[in-house]
Amino acid sequence: MARQGRKPKGRPVNGWVIFDKPRGMGSTEAVSRIKWLFFAQKAGHAGTLDPLASGMLPIALGDATKTVPFVMDGExxxxxxxxxxxxxxxxxxxxxxxxxxxxxxxxxxxxxxxxxxxxxxxxxxxxxxxxxxxxxxxxxxxxxxxxxxxxxxxxxxxxxxxxxxxxxxxxxxxxxxxxxxxxxxxxxxxxxxxxxxxxxxxxxxxxxGAFDEDDLVTVAEIDAAADAGLEALDAEAVEAGAKARVTDFRPLDSLMLPVETALSDLYEVQLTPDQASRVLAGNPVLLRGRDAPAFMDDAYAVGHGRLVALGSVEEGAFKPKRVFGGKG
Structure with missing residues (x-):
């Protein structure tokens, strides 16, 4: 019997945390910490920052990891x-x-x-x-x-x-x-x-890339958001040595930026609900309007209120190359 694939551990959370990395922390350590706090299934960063350096370390969660190359190529x-x-x-x-x-x-x-x-x-x-x-x-x-x-x-x-x-x-x-x-x-x-x-x-x-100092989130802000989402333990549980877990992720999730924030330098295609469904199935869609480009090497499509796909524009049609199927 074929072994069924294991269900990914964590939440299917998608977005960017623009982490203000403190001096002395390694980039890999920072990603691990954010992934653990957000209980995310997948995480990565857009460009190593030396431990002795501080400042912006864009951390991608979930579908945002698919847009990392566009951030790394940015100024x-x-x-x-x-x-x-x-x-x-x-x-x-x-x-x-x-x-x-x-x-x-x-x-x-x-x-x-x-x-x-x-x-x-x-x-x-x-x-x-x-x-x-x-x-x-x-x-x-x-x-x-x-x-x-x-x-x-x-x-x-x-x-x-x-x-x-x-x-x-x-x-x-x-x-x-x-x-x-x-x-x-x-x-x-x-x-x-x-x-x-x-x-x-x-x-x-x-x-x-598209991120600036106004997007930075500090360690203190992340820790405070995590604390705000901790479960309430009764006296008996505390006495038994139980440790509170984050059960309400809304405070943490409010610190994330949408996945498409990283793509501000690319051409944006606005899809109707029918077009979005076609693109999600991997099909191209014709672009309407006088200003619609005929060719574009890199573009992204938005529909159903979220990022739907990365792709290109060829002969007046948006052709998906990478589809975003997750929610969030």
Whole structure:
């Protein structure tokens, strides 16, 4: 007899939690915590954030995991602080110093150098990074003492500005950049070009794709929502050592953003109830109206009050590629 598939553990909850990750917490740890609190069947994140970094870690629950690539391909904004005078093995505070200098750059020298770091630039990712080399993570090889050679690659930096210089050894920057850009490498390379060396001492991500700082949800807000949904235990249960469970998920669910929030840069197709039913069955539908596009590589369709499918527009018809069948 064929074994029947196991029922997924958890709730079929769908949406985005734009988590304000605190410094010291790993990205995988953050996802596990959110998945457990929301009792979600499926969870993932849209772009690793180093444990020493803080800020935006978009966490996808349920059907939102299908839209992760669109978020990861989006622009990201970072605010970071560089300490001049030393280069480290990790390009941040975690690693030991390997080069030092008594030189300190002026603001004018730094701003004169910035144009070299804006636009399409060639960048060698940090040795301690998640880049894969022959199937192994670069940071794993580096920690094992293996030689690590990562080839340079082209990345895009849309803007880089000096925000503050609290002292002659410290500069605060803000950068808007594309996928795959390492601001730790920017700090390292600028330090070398300025002849003073440098490393990051603070890093915060403030925007990813369609999400900005107004969407952030803190640990305190999530914990408070979880507490608000805890079951009420009587005195006898408390005395017996029972632990309250979250039974009302409405406070937590109110912190989520809809799945389609991640797709704001794509063309939106509004479906009638009949069209939505056809798309949910995997069928294409013709688009009506003078402004309807004939071709579009990426689009999403909304119907029945929710996201229905990801797809494309070809010859004036929306063709579904990925259908969202879950509720929520």
């Amino acid at each position: 990201k904004t970072y605010r970071f602080t560089v300490r001049w005078g030393a280069e480290t093995t990790t390009d941040d505070l975690e690693g030991p110093q390997v080069r030092t200098s008594e030189a300190r750059p002026s603001r004018a020298e730094i701003e004169a150098l910035i144009p070299r770091y804006v636009g399409e630039i060639s960048q060698v990712p940090p040795t301690f990074s998640a880049i894969k080399i022959e199937g192994n993570r670069a940071y794993d090889l580096a920690r094992d003492g293996e030689p690590v050679e990562i080839p340079a690659r082209t990345v895009t930096v849309h803007s880089l500005v000096v925000v503050d210089m609290p002292d002659d050894a410290t500069t605060v920057f803000e950068a808007e950049c594309g996928k795959g850009t390492y601001v730790r490498a920017i700090a390292r390379d600028m330090g070398r070009d300025l002849g003073c060396f440098g490393h990051i001492v603070d890093l915060r991500r403030t925007a990813v």
